[in-house]
Amino acid sequence: MLFALPVLLVFVVFSWGPIVKGLVMSLQQTNLIDPVKWVGLENFRYVLSDPGVGQAALNTVWFTLLALLFGFPVPVLLAMFLSELRGKSWLYSALAYLPVITPPVVAILLWRFFYDPSPSGMFNTILGTVGLGPYPWLDSPSSAMPSIVLEATWAGAGNAVIIYLAALTSVRADLYEAAELDGAGVVRRVWHVMLPHLRGVLLLMLLLQVIGTMQLFTEPLLFTGGGPQGSTMTILLLIYNYAFVNGDYGAATALSVLLALVLAVLSAVFQFATRGWSTE
Amino acid sequence: MSERGALSDADRRLTKVRVPFVIGQVVVLIGLLVAGLGPLLWLLKAAISPTQDSIRSPLAWFPSGQVQWGNLSTAWQQAHIGYYLGNTAMIAAGTAIASLIVCTTAGYVLSVLRPRWGALLSAGILATLFVPHIVSLVPLYLTVLKVPVVHANLTNTFWAVWLPPAASAFNVLIVKRFFDGIPREYFEAARIDGAGTVRVFTSLVLPLSRPILGVVALLSIISSWKDYLWPLLVLTNPDLQPVSVALPKIAKVTELNIQLAGLFLALLIPVLLFLVFQRAFLRGVGLSGGIKA
Numbered sequence: 001m002l003f004a005l006p007v008l009l010v011f012v013v014f015s016w017g018p019i020v021k022g023l024v025m026s027l028q029q030t031n032l033i034d035p036v037k038w039v040g041l042e043n044f045r046y047v048l049s050d051p052g053v054g055q056a057a058l059n060t061v062w063f064t065l066l067a068l069l070f071g072f073p074v075p076v077l078l079a080m081f082l083s084e085l086r087g088k089s090w091l092y093s094a095l096a097y098l099p100v101i102t103p104p105v106v107a108i109l110l111w112r113f114f115y116d117p118s119p120s121g122m123f124n125t126i127l128g129t130v131g132l133g134p135y136p137w138l139d140s141p142s143s144a145m146p147s148i149v150l151e152a153t154w155a156g157a158g159n160a161v162i163i164y165l166a167a168l169t170s171v172r173a174d175l176y177e178a179a180e181l182d183g184a185g186v187v188r189r190v191w192h193v194m195l196p197h198l199r200g201v202l203l204l205m206l207l208l209q210v211i212g213t214m215q216l217f218t219e220p221l222l223f224t225g226g227g228p229q230g231s232t233m234t235i236l237l238l239i240y241n242y243a244f245v246n247g248d249y250g251a252a253t254a255l256s257v258l259l260a261l262v263l264a265v266l267s268a269v270f271q272f273a274t275r276g277w278s279t280e
Numbered sequence: 281m282s283e284r285g286a287l288s289d290a291d292r293r294l295t296k297v298r299v300p301f302v303i304g305q306v307v308v309l310i311g312l313l314v315a316g317l318g319p320l321l322w323l324l325k326a327a328i329s330p331t332q333d334s335i336r337s338p339l340a341w342f343p344s345g346q347v348q349w350g351n352l353s354t355a356w357q358q359a360h361i362g363y364y365l366g367n368t369a370m371i372a373a374g375t376a377i378a379s380l381i382v383c384t385t386a387g388y389v390l391s392v393l394r395p396r397w398g399a400l401l402s403a404g405i406l407a408t409l410f411v412p413h414i415v416s417l418v419p420l421y422l423t424v425l426k427v428p429v430v431h432a433n434l435t436n437t438f439w440a441v442w443l444p445p446a447a448s449a450f451n452v453l454i455v456k457r458f459f460d461g462i463p464r465e466y467f468e469a470a471r472i473d474g475a476g477t478v479r480v481f482t483s484l485v486l487p488l489s490r491p492i493l494g495v496v497a498l499l500s501i502i503s504s505w506k507d508y509l510w511p512l513l514v515l516t517n518p519d520l521q522p523v524s525v526a527l528p529k530i531a532k533v534t535e536l537n538i539q540l541a542g543l544f545l546a547l548l549i550p551v552l553l554f555l556v557f558q559r560a561f562l563r564g565v566g567l568s569g570g571i572k573a
Contacts, residue, residue: 018423021422022416022418083285166565215413
């Protein structure tokens with residue numbers, strides 16, 4: 001069974017192994033130099049008593065909520081609109097997908113320049129023409145996180161548009177025709193045929209978006225480094241600091257396990273709550 | 281039977297539908313042009329502008345009248361963007377090859393050979409889709425630092441960025457699903473003609489699955505091109521770092537016009553790849569929605 005060798009090797013070493021190791025390490029004290037010590041739940045106790053974790057958890061939830069508010073409806077509406085365009089929709093999808101192609105580091109460095117808080121910064125210039133601003137963007141604790149959300153939404157929306165669009169192309173034409181014959185107007189056809197068809201994908205994308213946004217890392221690291229005043233410190237950034245700045249791998253894995261548990265519980269509750277709504 | 285959406289042909293001829301629909305198209309098109317193409321075009325302009333132009337009046341058309349084409353070659357040579365892009369290309373190519381080897385052989389085992397323990401392997405791979413990546417970030421780093429059994433340190437070698445992404449359940453699943461669609465009669469016919477397991481794989485399965493292999497290769501190239509955190513952790517030697525890791529460091533020590541020229545160069549190749557392989561891309565992303573659903 002030579003053919004199974006690559007997949008087995010790669011998954012054992014780089015997937016299954018690390019997952020198990022992560023669970024084990026969260027119960028150990030290890031800094032790669034001293035011998036490994038079993039400490040039970042000590043890492044969890046340490047992490048939960050760190051005031052930074054509470055702050056980071058709040059920031060992460062705040063980001064997730066903002067990202068849902070801005071980032072969830074736009075791609076849905078856009079995809080529904082594009083699905084009516086027939087031949088021309090490829091141009092629109094290609095344009096919507098360009099930000100997704102942009103490497104995050106390039107996008108973040110570019111947007112950091114756009115967010116220049118001086119009156120001659122890119123966004124402040126644009127808003128200045130209609131008499132708004134200048135705004136501090138990333139420099140103020142209250143607007144730093146929303147600024148990051150704006151960039152992340154721009155960067156991620158195109159992906160969701162394409163996925164919804166693919167789901168919408170599978171709506172059977174006779175459903176619309178039947179609705180039309182029954183006297184349903186355009187609005188009711190969208191509401192009663194198009195949206196119900198998307199329901200399964202929508203619920204799934206909602207869950208995936210929450211799971212994805214809870215693991216926000218690159219944006220706060222490169223935009224603000226967690227500041228100003230810790231307002232953009234996220235759980236993942238904290239894990240990174242624990243492990244690769246402080247060298248406390250036990251605390252880092254304990255916090256990772258906690259985050260993963262939260263995500264798992266969230267998915268389970270979500271699946272349970274929406275069990276009856278699924279289309280298929 | 282023509283394909284149709286919520287709007288029927290009759291609707292499209294009605295003025296009260298057509299006018300808002302056309303206006304809507306124009307508005308959405310302008311919005312997408314500004315959001316999708318705008319930053320790109322601006323970056324192109326800024327890449328060949330003097331620093332002061334970009335800082336003082338970012339929206340003006342070359343206010344000082346100067347066009348600095350030299351920024352691009354300065355960024356390429358003195359800021360070593362060309363060198364780092366070479367690293368990125370090496371990393372992306374190796375990642376794609378590793379992913380292809382793993383997912384085609386795995387797909388072949390799970391879909392065609394179907395050993396008794398296939399279901400177990402399949403479940404094990406599927407399960408990793410449900411474990412958030414974050415659990416394994418730190419232990420994966422420690423694994424690469426000292427690979428179990430062989431005790432090799434992979435950091436500061438390209439193996440550290442080539443191999444871990446190959447453990448992708450998603451790739452294995454879409455390839456397996458594609459192999460499932462190949463008619464079983466082909467395999468039987470090949471076997472009757474005397475082809476062995478290896479021969480069926482190399483001269484039947486692989487040639488038939490070119491489209492899906494293209495999708496896997498493209499998606500893994502783009503995702504390794506975009507990656508930042510992992511190469512930052514495992515490639516600490518600047519000589520090996522990809523452009524994504526190098527750019528933030530360059531941004532700290534270089535003048536703005538050279539920085540922006542560097543950003544432009546780093547963006548150019550993914551955008552060109554996308555424009556050339558647009559169809560395959562959008563199909564691949566659509567597929568990923570289908571798998572997840």
